[in-house]
Amino acid sequence: MPLFSGRRRPHLAPALDDDGLGRIVNSLQEVPRSGLIGMRDLHMARISDLLRQGDTDWDRRAHRLAVLAEATADSDLPDTWCAREPRSVDALLLRAWVQWVRARRSGDLTGAEAIVRDCYQASERRPNDPTPWVIVLGVQRLQRRSRPAVMAAWRQVSARDRVHREAHLQMLGHLSPGEGGSRIQVLEFVDHVRSVTPPNAPTAALDLTAAVQHYHSVLRKGGVETLLASNVWRQLPAVDALDRAAAHWLKPGFLSHAAALADLNLLAYALVVAGRRGDAAAVFPELRGRVTSWPWENSGAPVDVFSHEMSRSAR
Structure with a gap:
């Protein structure tokens, strides 16, 4: 029997099993057809609608923003969305996450303060959302900020979502030997989280x-x-x-x-x-x-x- 009979061939699936997210990511990768106008507007509307669905499911929200940020990091869509809807928390956070992705890719941290400002603004408008503080935590990790500064952002996330997956992964990286931590610190953190x-x-x-x-x-x-x-x-x-x-x-x-x-x-x-x-x-x-x-x-x-x-x- 063929190895892949009855199931899809292996393929990269950044959206995982989030079908709505997957459809948007696929549409972002399509080349606009001749004569078709308003694709950017359509993308923004679809992203906005997706992020409004279950907008207090912080785990799902972070996954969607992370995938959308990677998918739009080479475009001006996040900036355009922010310009058109300056009061939108979702637009602010997508732009901040995209800038975080770009900083990770390039190592250029000149825009770090702007990212943090976006996050502070988003947090003021939606105080119970841990997402802005997750991004702040990630930016501080890139900046190799001091332990007290990183821990302050970590506490802000934990106060809103004590099992936030992305935040825990950021802390794991911060505590690693490659970033000034140690293997012992990593193991202690993992043991604490498990407990x-x-x-x-x-x-x-x-x-x-x-x-x-x-x-x-x-x-x-x-x-x-x-x-x-x-x-x-x-x-x-x-x-x-x-x-x-x-x-x-x-x-x-x-x-x-x-x-x-x-x-x-x-x-x-x-x-x-x-x-x-x-x-x-x-x-x-x-x-x-x-x-x-x-x-x-x-x-x-x-x-x-x-x-x-x-x-x-x-x-």
């Missing part, structure tokens, strides 16, 4: 994310270290994280947050590199060919690596 959050919260993959990031950091050292990188998956923190995820995440309805499929991609990857292909074989069908760039891109073209590892795990 105070439900196992199926949007932060469910924090410990596994830390393990994969540690694995990648060892690989980047090269030489003998690369040959010993697999030892990461024999260490207790990584073993525990994999065991918990493999035992629970595939249970029906266990993971229900917006980026659940991204976390399942992470699980499939971690099981593969840990040599647990039998366990990985149970995860791949749940993804139905929807691939995330990270962490597969660490080993090559994400879709190609995903397809290769799915085929090997199915044997």
Whole structure:
């Protein structure tokens, strides 16, 4: 039987299983047809409508803004939307997130203060929304701000959403050895989060994310270290994280947050590199060919690596 019979071929799916978001992202990538006017207006209207849906579902909102920011980062759409609707919190936050994406890509932080001003303005207009503070946290991380400054933004997010996935990932990066933290600080943070959050919260993959990031950091050292990188998956923190995820995440309805499929991609990857292909074989069908760039891109073209590892795990 053909490998992909009865299911879609693997493909990059930044929107994951958010069909409404996926349709907008696809439309943003289309080349405007001759004679068709008002496409920018149509895009803005669709984005505005999408972000209004369930606008207090902070987890879903952050996922949608993150994907839309990546999809519009090379366009003037966010600036145009802000100019036309200067009172729109959603327009402000999309512009701020886009500028954050651009700063991450280029390393140019000259616009950092403008990003923070947009976030402060958005927070004044919608005080209960953690999203502005997530962006502030990310910008401060790029600026390598002091621990007290970063913690102040972290507290603002936590006061509004104590299980915010993106905020936790930003803190994980801030505490990493590559940014002036340490492996001990990372493990302490992960242990603390596990002790105070439900196992199926949007932060469910924090410990596994830390393990994969540690694995990648060892690989980047090269030489003998690369040959010993697999030892990461024999260490207790990584073993525990994999065991918990493999035992629970595939249970029906266990993971229900917006980026659940991204976390399942992470699980499939971690099981593969840990040599647990039998366990990985149970995860791949749940993804139905929807691939995330990270962490597969660490080993090559994400879709190609995903397809290769799915085929090997199915044997």
